[in-house]
Amino acid sequence: MAKELTARRRAILAYLIEHIQELGYPPTIAELGAHFGIASTNGVNDHLVALEKRGYIERSSKARGIRITEKAAVNLYRNHASTVPLVGRVAAGAPILADQNITDHIPVSADIAKRNAYALRVRGDSMIEAGIFDGDLLIVDQERTPRKRDIVVALVEEEEATVKYYFPGSDSVELRPANSSLTPMRYRLDQVQIQGVAISLQRQIK
Amino acid sequence: MAKELTARRRAILAYLIEHIQELGYPPTIAELGAHFGIASTNGVNDHLVALEKRGYIERSSKARGIRITEKAAVNLYRNHASTVPLVGRVAAGAPILADQNITDHIPVSADIAKRNAYALRVRGDSMIEAGIFDGDLLIVDQERTPRKRDIVVALVEEEEATVKYYFPGSDSVELRPANSSLTPMRYRLDQVQIQGVAISLQRQIK
DNA sequence: TTTTATACTGAAAACTATTTCAGTAAGCTG
DNA sequence: CAGCTTACTGAAATAGTTTTCAGTATAAAA
Known part of the structure; x- marks a missing residue:
C-alpha cells in the first residue's frame, strides 16, 4: 500500500x-x-x-x-482528532499504525491526540505494581524518547510487544517488570526496539 | 413563549x-x-x-x-456528548453537578457519555490494590445501583467523598478499602450516601 | 508493450426532490 | 363566530441529481 x-x-x-x-x-x-x-x-x-x-x-x-x-x-484530521487508534497487536515487521492493525479509536484529550500516539490493550500482570492491570488500555506516545524509569512498549527479538519499565545501561537495556514475582531482563541494544512511551491509561471497571 | x-x-x-x-x-x-x-x-x-x-x-x-x-x-449534543464533567470536590449539600463544581470536561467513549456520569480525581492510596492510584481520574456512573464489591463514591456523615469497595449488609454498609494497611469501616445506612459507581478510570502517567 | 489506473469530456436518460396550486378539517383565540 | 394555526390530501410543474453510455489522453505498472 x-x-x-x-x-x-x-x-x-x-x-x-x-x-x-x-x-x-x-x-x-x-x-x-x-x-x-x-x-x-x-x-x-x-x-x-x-x-x-x-x-x-x-x-x-x-x-x-x-x-x-x-x-x-x-x-x-489526525492533528485535530480527539481519538487515537487502538492497535490490535504490536509485532515486528509491519508499521504499528498500518490500517489493518487498527481495531478501534479511543477518545483522549486534545493534547494527547495531537502527539503521535496510539492505544494498546495490556495483556498480563507484569506491571501490576504500577497499577497497570490485565485488560487496561495504555496510551503510548510513539515519538517521545524514553528516559530512565519510563514505562515503555518494547519489542524484544521480533517477538510480540511487552510493557515494562525502561532502565538503559551503557551497552544494554534492562526491562524491569512491576511485579516482584517476575525478574528484570537485560538485553543488548540491537535486541530491543522501543515502540513508545506510556503517557496515559484507561480502564473499564467491570 | x-x-x-x-x-x-x-x-x-x-x-x-x-x-x-x-x-x-x-x-x-x-x-x-x-x-x-x-x-x-x-x-x-x-x-x-x-x-x-x-x-x-x-x-x-x-x-x-x-x-x-x-x-x-x-x-x-445532549444525546451524543463525548465528555463527562470533572467535578472539583464531592461534598454534601450542593448537587454534584452544580455548575460551580465543574472544573473541566473529560473525553470518554460515547456509551459512557450517554449515561449520567461524571469524573472525579482520586485522592490518597486507599484503593491502591485495585490499581487506583492517587491522582487518577475515576469515571462514575450516578445512576447505576451499587452491587456488592462495586467500587463506589461514598459520602460518609456529610464529610467529603471517599472511594471504596461497597459491601452491603442487612442493616449497615461496609466500605472496604483496597489497601491492607487500612481497615474496613461499617456504617448505618443513614450515615452513608452513595454518589455513584466507578465504571472507568483514566491516568496520566508522569 | 499491453494492461491498468487516473482524470477527465459530453450528452442524454432515468430518477429524485422541491415547489406551487388548490383544497379540507379540527381546534384554539379573542 | 370570524380568524388563525395546525395538520394534513392530491396532483402537477419544475428543478435538481444520479446514472449510463461512449469516448479521449496520459502516466505508471506488469
Missing part, C-alpha cells in the same frame, strides 16, 4: 468534509464538479467510486447520499 | 437530527413523510417551514438542503 489516495482524491475528500461541516449536508456530484472545475459529473463520479472502494466514504444512490467514514475523518 | 414547538414538530426535528447522525445527510421531504406517515410532501413542508421560522433549521432550496442550527444542536 504505497499511497492510498492521490492528491486529487484527498482534495475531494477534504472538500466533502468541509462542505458537510459548513452546510450540514454533502455536496452533489455536480457541485463537486463546479468546485474542482470538472465539467462532467462522470469525472467526479470516478473519484467518488475510488473513495468508496477504499473505505473513505459510503454512498447511497440518492441525492447527496455520501457519508464520511471514520477512517476518513481520522486520516485527514 | 409558552410552547415553541408542537409535539409533532419536535418529533420531526428529532428525526432530522437522528437521520443526519446515522446516515451523514438529511432526509428528503418525501422520506420524512414516509417515516411519519404523511402522504403529501406539502404536509411535511409545512412543518419544515415552521421549524425554519423558529430558527431550528435552515433550508436551501436544494435536495436535502436542511441544516440543523445551533439552537437545535443543543438537543443533538
Whole structure:
C-alpha cells in the first residue's frame, strides 16, 4: 500500500468534509464538479467510486447520499482528532499504525491526540505494581524518547510487544517488570526496539 | 413563549437530527413523510417551514438542503456528548453537578457519555490494590445501583467523598478499602450516601 | 508493450426532490 | 363566530441529481 489516495482524491475528500461541516449536508456530484472545475459529473463520479472502494466514504444512490467514514475523518484530521487508534497487536515487521492493525479509536484529550500516539490493550500482570492491570488500555506516545524509569512498549527479538519499565545501561537495556514475582531482563541494544512511551491509561471497571 | 414547538414538530426535528447522525445527510421531504406517515410532501413542508421560522433549521432550496442550527444542536449534543464533567470536590449539600463544581470536561467513549456520569480525581492510596492510584481520574456512573464489591463514591456523615469497595449488609454498609494497611469501616445506612459507581478510570502517567 | 489506473469530456436518460396550486378539517383565540 | 394555526390530501410543474453510455489522453505498472 504505497499511497492510498492521490492528491486529487484527498482534495475531494477534504472538500466533502468541509462542505458537510459548513452546510450540514454533502455536496452533489455536480457541485463537486463546479468546485474542482470538472465539467462532467462522470469525472467526479470516478473519484467518488475510488473513495468508496477504499473505505473513505459510503454512498447511497440518492441525492447527496455520501457519508464520511471514520477512517476518513481520522486520516485527514489526525492533528485535530480527539481519538487515537487502538492497535490490535504490536509485532515486528509491519508499521504499528498500518490500517489493518487498527481495531478501534479511543477518545483522549486534545493534547494527547495531537502527539503521535496510539492505544494498546495490556495483556498480563507484569506491571501490576504500577497499577497497570490485565485488560487496561495504555496510551503510548510513539515519538517521545524514553528516559530512565519510563514505562515503555518494547519489542524484544521480533517477538510480540511487552510493557515494562525502561532502565538503559551503557551497552544494554534492562526491562524491569512491576511485579516482584517476575525478574528484570537485560538485553543488548540491537535486541530491543522501543515502540513508545506510556503517557496515559484507561480502564473499564467491570 | 409558552410552547415553541408542537409535539409533532419536535418529533420531526428529532428525526432530522437522528437521520443526519446515522446516515451523514438529511432526509428528503418525501422520506420524512414516509417515516411519519404523511402522504403529501406539502404536509411535511409545512412543518419544515415552521421549524425554519423558529430558527431550528435552515433550508436551501436544494435536495436535502436542511441544516440543523445551533439552537437545535443543543438537543443533538445532549444525546451524543463525548465528555463527562470533572467535578472539583464531592461534598454534601450542593448537587454534584452544580455548575460551580465543574472544573473541566473529560473525553470518554460515547456509551459512557450517554449515561449520567461524571469524573472525579482520586485522592490518597486507599484503593491502591485495585490499581487506583492517587491522582487518577475515576469515571462514575450516578445512576447505576451499587452491587456488592462495586467500587463506589461514598459520602460518609456529610464529610467529603471517599472511594471504596461497597459491601452491603442487612442493616449497615461496609466500605472496604483496597489497601491492607487500612481497615474496613461499617456504617448505618443513614450515615452513608452513595454518589455513584466507578465504571472507568483514566491516568496520566508522569 | 499491453494492461491498468487516473482524470477527465459530453450528452442524454432515468430518477429524485422541491415547489406551487388548490383544497379540507379540527381546534384554539379573542 | 370570524380568524388563525395546525395538520394534513392530491396532483402537477419544475428543478435538481444520479446514472449510463461512449469516448479521449496520459502516466505508471506488469
